[in-house]
Amino acid sequence: MDNDLEALDALFAPGDDTLRGDANGILIGHDTISAFRQGRGGAPKRSILDVHVREIDDDNALVIAVTQPATGGRGQQTQLWHRADRGWVVRAAHVSVPAPATNGAIWRVVGSPLVTGAASGTLKGATVAVKDLYEVKGFAVGAGVPAYLAESPIASGTATAVQQLLDAGASVQGIAQTDEFAYSVAGRNVHYGTPPNGAVPGAIPGGSSSGPASAVATGQATIGLGTDTGGSIRVPASFQGLWGLRTTHGAVSRSGLLPLAPSFDTVGWLTRDADALSRAAAVTLDIEAQEAVTPDYVYSPALLELCTPSVRAVFRVDAEPVDLGDLDELFEAFRMTQAVEAWQSDGEWVTAHPGALGDDIAARFAFARGITEAQGLAAAAAFGAARARLDDILGERVLLLPSASAAAPSTTASTEHLEAFRMSTLRLTCIAGLTGRPGLSVPAYVTPDGPVGLCLVGPRYSDLALIELGRELIG
């Protein structure tokens, strides 16, 4: 109770068999548990209200304690104690703590529900986590930046992509967190915290649609309404074992959506299963504009080379190899154009609010600010050339690739590690961005480090057909 970490370490049995589980998952092994304890800086203060002991034999007993945290509510601890040579030690523990009002790393605002949808429709009963870039009538858009939120007007209307889900019977559960101005694929936010990865305890959730993704993966919403500029739906889907669709650029209205880089910005959804994704897509997309697609698959060996060995080890597709040309050139065309447009979208605000952003995102905007007009024009030209070249190479075929270059890194990963991950992953994700093609992430693979998605990049307006292909591929 005194949070004496050394004493707690000594109470837990040494060796790799010792277990400690809580709502975030199970930790295995004495040293792993010890490292966790060090990381959180000690347990919250609590008192014991009630203890139940179930003797097993002379050397073993189960102890169940009801705890009362100093911050209110009740907790529970179940511990299997064993008499070892040096005294009694814990072999396994299961800890429950009181739930918070809501997880502020996932949600900015949540209701029961926040906005009620139509009385009937194909999405009746579904709940939506709306990324904090979309206007929801009566609420301001916060874009993951408290200083921006503080000055943001109350929306007098609701974004089209939100309204379409409401009209189909879904309710808005709440407004979910995003990376600052959606300019990241990590899913960390220095102001609101890092949402939990619903599939890999202790890993980052992926972003920038981090809140919607975590809400769906943890069972707090049926549909995550996100956006994808450079992978912001596909990366969190990959990290958390979800279905995620980045729609064809321009196929869904962006009315009421805060832009990042309009040449690449798209609307999309994250779900736990193909059915919910398919329904969300069907009520939002213009069905008459949708195209069929044939399962004519290609993959890029060069893109695979950018992935970690564990991703390469699980990535198995029945597809023809294809050469996409100079990947660095494609990435530069994407990155520079994105930066120019991001500065057009947010530069004025960022300039007027020094210190308002976390270091990572501030550095990204600083880079964007430094781009000269000549560099911007060159990037625009490179973007046009890249798009033409990729369209020429891919044609009506479907490109298969990992949705991210690695499984989700740990929340304790270094900035350098995350930057390297970002550089390799954006080279994968930018193919859909440059071509405006839809990108579907299917929860196809599990590596020792966590899930990895299989991404299908199809011809423009093949969104709904891609979902069916995705079902077949992992069926």
Add this chain to the structure above:
Amino acid sequence: MDNDLEALDALFAPGDDTLRGDANGILIGHDTISAFRQGRGGAPKRSILDVHVREIDDDNALVIAVTQPATGGRGQQTQLWHRADRGWVVRAAHVSVPAPATNGAIWRVVGSPLVTGAASGTLKGATVAVKDLYEVKGFAVGAGVPAYLAESPIASGTATAVQQLLDAGASVQGIAQTDEFAYSVAGRNVHYGTPPNGAVPGAIPGGSSSGPASAVATGQATIGLGTDTGGSIRVPASFQGLWGLRTTHGAVSRSGLLPLAPSFDTVGWLTRDADALSRAAAVTLDIEAQEAVTPDYVYSPALLELCTPSVRAVFRVDAEPVDLGDLDELFEAFRMTQAVEAWQSDGEWVTAHPGALGDDIAARFAFARGITEAQGLAAAAAFGAARARLDDILGERVLLLPSASAAAPSTTASTEHLEAFRMSTLRLTCIAGLTGRPGLSVPAYVTPDGPVGLCLVGPRYSDLALIELGRELIG
């Protein structure tokens, strides 16, 4: 996994030693666990992701399973298995399920926070659960009635009592649920569900400030901002082991507060400790209007007679007996006046919205509607007479009484049982109502059925002094 209740019952060891714990508390005994399972209609569908077995000896093993509910997220089950004569059985289980986005029975809307308070002040760091009767700028008042909420305008300002807490540095965590139109002391709401009792698993929370009380008791807020007309702060405080203050009638501004019965309506707070209550009261009440009070205690033997034996068994005070006269007469004066005013407040709306209210509350309004003008006038006269008589009897003394006539009844209690509880408890609580005196509920007692508060009813404007007396009484 098939939710075969009979099979599950057989898997749990027979007898009174078998344990099952989850976030709501511990159930003890095979039959208690079986009854719980019957009551919830089976466990949610889930699959097993991962199992860890720790063998203890030939006849005992601990099994820890990570589960995946069909509705998303992860759960955990720790079970102590024992080989009995008839096969393996569970002696103890600890179950964790994924947290919801928020508990809609406690909260209507919650933010992180919903409204940020002043940068400094004596309440810095405190979070407030605001009963859904107070205006919060940008949100409608719902009063626990969805049909009322649907037509309720968005507030253009914030109620004074909310603003005073914000100005002192507290933040509004969210808008918390209430009994319909606050016309109950039970804490049940047919639309949003029954908030959990943070002290007694499976018991009703008490109302009508049910959401604020549960939020505080479960550690989801520091301060519950409630109202008390006929016990709506004192009863949930009593049921959940909280501090609760009903302030002197008229001592706190009711601007921006939806009225129920203005002659009795008061503002007040629920907290886990005296410090938070004292700070909330100090920043809200006009300090210059506050009066000192001497510890000159009286108690009413006749009121005690209305309490359950277990409440009488724990109620111990060092006080002089006092005769309050005909308690039925006092109660009738209160109940009739409350009903007349409740109909003035909400009758028009209730008439225009048949079927919008739950049966209990609808019956209460039906009774109110039936009161004739002559009966109303008689009630007003009886109210005036009762107040004069009580003031005459009590003078400057402090009346001590149980905050409720019983510990919290079970959520499965019959309507008749709850009505009997209400009738006896209102006879206790109406003394403060009729006199406009402040009533402080102190978490002084614990019965076998749960906590019961000690209520101090002091002279008008002795609010702050009462808190100090309360501290001394249980110090």
